[in-house]
Amino acid sequence: MFAEAIAAYEKAIELKPDYALAYYNLGYIHQDEGRVEEAIDCFRKASDHDPNDADTWINLGNALRSAGPNRLADAVDAYKKAVEVDPKSVMAFYNLGSGYQDQGRLDDAIKTFQSALIIDPDYVDALFNLGIAYQDRGDLDLALSCYERAEQLEPEFQEAAQAAAAIREIQKNKAAQA
Template sequence: MKRIIVLMLVVLVAGYSYGQKKPKINQAEKARSEGNLGEAKDIIDQAIVFDKLKDDGKTWYYHGLVYASLDTTSNPDYQSLADNPLKTAMESFAKADDLEKGNSGFYTTDAIGLPVTKEQQLNTLWSYYLNKGVENYQNDNNSEAYKYFEKTTIVQPEDTTGYIYAGSVAQAGKEYDKALKNYYHLINELDYKGRDTFYSIIYIEGVVNEDNEKALEVIRKAKTIFPGDRDFAKSEINALVKLGRQEEAQKELEAAIAAEPDNANLRYTLGVMYDETGQPDKAEEAYMSSLEVDPNLLNARFNLAVLYYNEAVELIKAKNNLGISAADQKKAKEMQANIDKSLKEAMPQWEKVNELQPNDRTALETLQYIYTQLKMYDKAEKVMNNLDELGDEEG
């Protein structure tokens, strides 16, 4: 009895094996081309596990076509048939090529019988995603635009266009991690040499992420690619200053000034660096040098005015701390002369600041104090009236 049961099982298994119908992959392609993606998927999914078809590159090529169609279809009935169909499609195309030892001649035929190669089909797929990305970006839908631009990089990973667009749209949407992922891939993996991409990375790392070390690393990479670009040289100086590496910054600044002697901003930046490191004499020299190039450079004028004013303030503090002895009074009189000298040096600088930036409260209040200290009461009263009017406007 047991033997009969075993024989029956063998017969049933054998009957099942011989009873499997060979999937027709051409039928899968026909269903796909006619838009019947559910049928196409059913057939091709059976084909890739069928013994006589699973090692045929053409099977996997059609499998890729079907899943690419599932990813681009607008029919909601088909959109949910597969998870991440584009990934599946690209893996299938890769397997098809591998089975053909990289020498594939895969193609389909169009409506009039002309061949359409796999390369042409991938280019069409890439263009579809790119156009959808642009369309969504123009409609202010950054997240959808990013999704489609990212898909272009999956279809053609060696093409820079998708990464540039994906990075730009992510940056516009303040999704900085996504932007950096694409930008770094461009400059590190694809050896892309776009100035704007480097500028974007430097901005995100330095300003958004406040990682000046990382920004400096990218700046220096950019300088090797664009050795004559002065903007990257200036960015390096700024990063070094922020990192407190003043000696390096000073050397770079001096080199930059030598290369660009008419750049007042570079001279001003050198003055700021000296200011911040407690070298007022060198700071004054740099600010004056900057103003010789551009007398209307507000930042340099303001810093020079503050420098002179602070000298007077320190002297005033020291004078106020003196005693009432005859010796102290004599010293106070001597110090007053130096105070007046510093205030007189500061006065035209603050007047110029007020001229360049009218109704600046800081400049007006400082001028009122200077005029009063120098007993220029008419001017002090006029400034006080300006401040009163300014107060009325703000109130």
């Protein structure tokens, strides 16, 4: 499907071996087609040639994360680099928070999602994942407020509505037992 685009980017790299954008786009295609290791290689090369592009670091992190749990620490490192090069990137903070969450580092995830929400207070995915982190930590009231805010911002967000309803049910059952 992407054969012509792949050939064009490979030709561009042949002509200009330090062309970061060609590596980036080639990595994106490989990632989209499920060729994770090739994507990782391309994103690494793109970051070598343009180390100040947060999107490259984010996509490298995403590719590493999709390669499996044994690559999660490397993914988190890539997300940290994205935050370092663009401290105003909501996506860098969001992905770093998700990486921490995958590692079970809930306090780090919470702080990082909060940083994403400072940049964009209406970013529902960060709100939802912040709610999950709070819930996993046992802070049901904080989790509920995140889910309700996400649902308020995006009424069609079924996962947020379901999570909020589940917490309300838990709280109702606890109150009935008291």
